[in-house]
Structures are given as C-alpha cells and as structure tokens.
Amino acid sequence: MEDTTKLNKSKLGTKQYWDDFYNKEKENFNENPDDTGECWFNDSDAEEKMIDFLMNNLNDTTSSVLINEKSTMIDLGTGNGHLLFQLWEEGFKQNKMLGVDYSEQSVLFSKDILEEVYKDAKDTIDFKHADIFNDSWNPGQFDIVLDKGTLDAIALSGLTFSNNQTVVDVYPNVIEKILKPNGCFLITSCNFTEQELIKTIEKSGHLKLWKTIKYPVFEFGGIKGSTICTCAFTTV
Numbered sequence: 001m002e003d004t005t006k007l008n009k010s011k012l013g014t015k016q017y018w019d020d021f022y023n024k025e026k027e028n029f030n031e032n033p034d035d036t037g038e039c040w041f042n043d044s045d046a047e048e049k050m051i052d053f054l055m056n057n058l059n060d061t062t063s064s065v066l067i068n069e070k071s072t073m074i075d076l077g078t079g080n081g082h083l084l085f086q087l088w089e090e091g092f093k094q095n096k097m098l099g100v101d102y103s104e105q106s107v108l109f110s111k112d113i114l115e116e117v118y119k120d121a122k123d124t125i126d127f128k129h130a131d132i133f134n135d136s137w138n139p140g141q142f143d144i145v146l147d148k149g150t151l152d153a154i155a156l157s158g159l160t161f162s163n164n165q166t167v168v169d170v171y172p173n174v175i176e177k178i179l180k181p182n183g184c185f186l187i188t189s190c191n192f193t194e195q196e197l198i199k200t201i202e203k204s205g206h207l208k209l210w211k212t213i214k215y216p217v218f219e220f221g222g223i224k225g226s227t228i229c230t231c232a233f234t235t236v
C-alpha cells in the first residue's frame, strides 16, 4: 500500500496557492457577507465531530487530559477561522482562542469575519500571521491545539530542513512546543491514514494517542478504510 507520509509536492503545499485562495474567498465575502468561505471536510462532518468530541470530553475526571470550558486553544493553519467561530458558538466563550496561518490573506479574511459577523467574539478570538515552522515563532502554550487539514497541506509542500528532516518529521516538535502538559492535540487529516497519523505524531516519543473519532468505513476492491481520520493526542 502507498505510504502517504511521503506525499508528493502539490500546489496545495504552496503559500501562493493559499494566498490566492483566501484572497478570492475574501472578495466573495465582501460581495456577500453570508459567504464566509469553505469549511474543509464538510462532507464528512469533521468540524462538527471535532467540536462534539471536545464538548464530550470536558472535565473528564477519569482521564489525565485536562480540558474544560476555559481551556485556551490554538488553531494551526486556521484558514477562514471557521472552526474557532463554531467552537465559540458552541459555548467556548470564557477562554482565549488564537488562529494562526502563514497566509496573510487568510489572516485578513478571518479578521474581517470576526469584525463583521462575530463582533461579540472579539474578546475571545484573535488571528495572527505565523509560519508554524519558524524557530522564532513562540506563541506560548495552549490547553488545546487544533489542526484541520493543515498537516495535509504542509505535507504537500515537500519541504525539508537542513538536517534532511521533512516538514512532516518536524511537525510533532511544533506541537510539543505549544501544547501544555496533559493538554489535547486534536487533528483531522484526509491524506494520512489513522495508523500513519499516529506513527507520525508519536514518533518523537513526547506525544501519545488519547482517543480517535470514528467515521463511516467504505469498502472498495476488498480494501476497507475511511476517507478521513481524526485523532486526539496528549503529552506523555
């Protein structure tokens, strides 16, 4: 079976692609304020499942993972900020939420939505421009770290570092830097299988799988699988 952790380069892995994409979405939003842009993995209800997962696992005294209504959150590669806005709608209003993206156009777009549609969320949600692989990027530590489709896009960049490590190899180190002890890293991917994702994130030995979210399984040509997977990790 193909090892999708060794993804090929694609335009979806370039900053130019995302700048053009969010520039267009921002233009659409300016023409029609009801159009807040694409919700990635909408077909699989991934966003709803991620939100339900967090709500259902708050204040779980049987688990070492410590998350509650006041947990601070960061959304990596936030795009249009949809996930954070929905979490706010669902009741995460007493905490700090930060969305970061390396596309300036994404940050401008999500700030526009915050200003025009979610004014009341301005004390809770903020968006900042950042490349998460930049060594000087240090946003502090968060109780909950979110990724919906961002590692997928990152993997398609095909970038490697001077020590020959790929962006996918380095990605868990980024999470370790910003995740509080006993926090939750919740990630949804369509490019990695569940097993590949677990192997990738646990590789450094500092993060371990906590729980997974189940999706409908399809069967094709005798092979079973899901088109998407969501895993929650915590610190070791």
Ligand SMILES: C[S@@+](CC[C@H](N)C(=O)[O-])C[C@H]1O[C@@H](n2cnc3c(N)ncnc32)[C@H](O)[C@@H]1O
Pocket: 018, 038, 039, 040, 076, 077, 078, 079, 080, 082, 083, 100, 101, 102, 103, 106, 130, 131, 132, 133, 147, 148, 149, 150, 152, 153, 154
């Ligand atoms: C597939 S989109 C997902 C957007 C959003 N999470 C969602 O669910 O709609 C991938 C996002 O990752 C961002 N991204 C890619 N590489 C990044 C990096 N190195 N640092 C920060 N953001 C990055 C892109 O600009 C884009 O917004």
